[in-house]
Amino acid sequence: SQKIEQNSEALNIQEGKTATLTCNYTNYSPAYLQWYRQDPGRGPVFLLLIRENEKEKRKERLKVTFDTTLKQSLFHITASQPADSATYLCALVSGNQFYFGTGTSLTVIP
Amino acid sequence: DTEVTQTPKHLVMGMTNKKSLKCEQHMGHRAMYWYKQKAKKPPELMFVYSYEKLSINESVPSRFSPECPNSSLLNLHLHALQPEDSALYLCASSQASGSGIDTQYFGPGTRLTVL
Numbered sequence: 001s002q003k004i005e006q007n008s009e010a011l012n013i014q015e016g017k018t019a020t021l022t023c024n025y026t027n028y029s030p031a032y033l034q035w036y037r038q039d040p041g042r043g044p045v046f047l048l049l050i051r052e053n054e055k056e057k058r059k060e061r062l063k064v065t066f067d068t069t070l071k072q073s074l075f076h077i078t079a080s081q082p083a084d085s086a087t088y089l090c091a092l093v094s095g096n097q098f099y100f101g102t103g104t105s106l107t108v109i110p
Numbered sequence: 111d112t113e114v115t116q117t118p119k120h121l122v123m124g125m126t127n128k129k130s131l132k133c134e135q136h137m138g139h140r141a142m143y144w145y146k147q148k149a150k151k152p153p154e155l156m157f158v159y160s161y162e163k164l165s166i167n168e169s170v171p172s173r174f175s176p177e178c179p180n181s182s183l184l185n186l187h188l189h190a191l192q193p194e195d196s197a198l199y200l201c202a203s204s205q206a207s208g209s210g211i212d213t214q215y216f217g218p219g220t221r222l223t224v225l
Contacts, residue, residue, distance in 0.1 A: 009150070034213060043114075043200050043216025044153065051211075089152055091214075097166060098143075098202075098214055100152035 003027060004092060004101040012107045013080055021075040021104045023090035028099075030092040033066055033073050038087045038103070047088075048075075080108045116201050116217035124225050125191060131220050133184040133201030141206035142184040143214065144176060147198045159184060160206055191224045198222075 007022035032051045036044035050057040050066045057064045063076040085108050090101040114135045141160045145153035158166035159178040175187040202214040
């Protein structure tokens, strides 16, 4: 069965630094991978999508990489701000089923 | 309108009650989903409706009964729930355009407490 793991449950970084979150998957060959942000008590919000033939995708301070050989995606937030504090989920899609990773809770310390 | 709405926001029910959760979207999306999320865990898929037909039921107990009256509405009927069913219930929708690329839009969720 598919397994999607994200690095450390919790990540604390200083404001202004770059946060790097990891998503590793096994037993799966996704055509694309997505990243979502979830605030406490709210539904996840879509951030970025990267296709298997794309190495890197950027959106403002966000950057996603996708290495299908390593079966890994990295999610970077540059110049982090306290407002970036949230849980970040990666998601793989098969047909119309979305499989979410375990999530990483990011705290940006002022 | 890029919003998925869910009602109620909070629900407290006893184990013998019958209640329903409602979800609505007006984005023309043809796939709708129910997820259950426990604290500090990722969303777990429960049901998927595609073009108003139930396409996926992830071995969910029969005390949860989904219904899709039309392409904009999704209900989750609850009956004889257990305290361990207490969780955040999330509804989502996606275009399901068949292009192979799909993203989900989530509602704010219903916080369910079973006493």
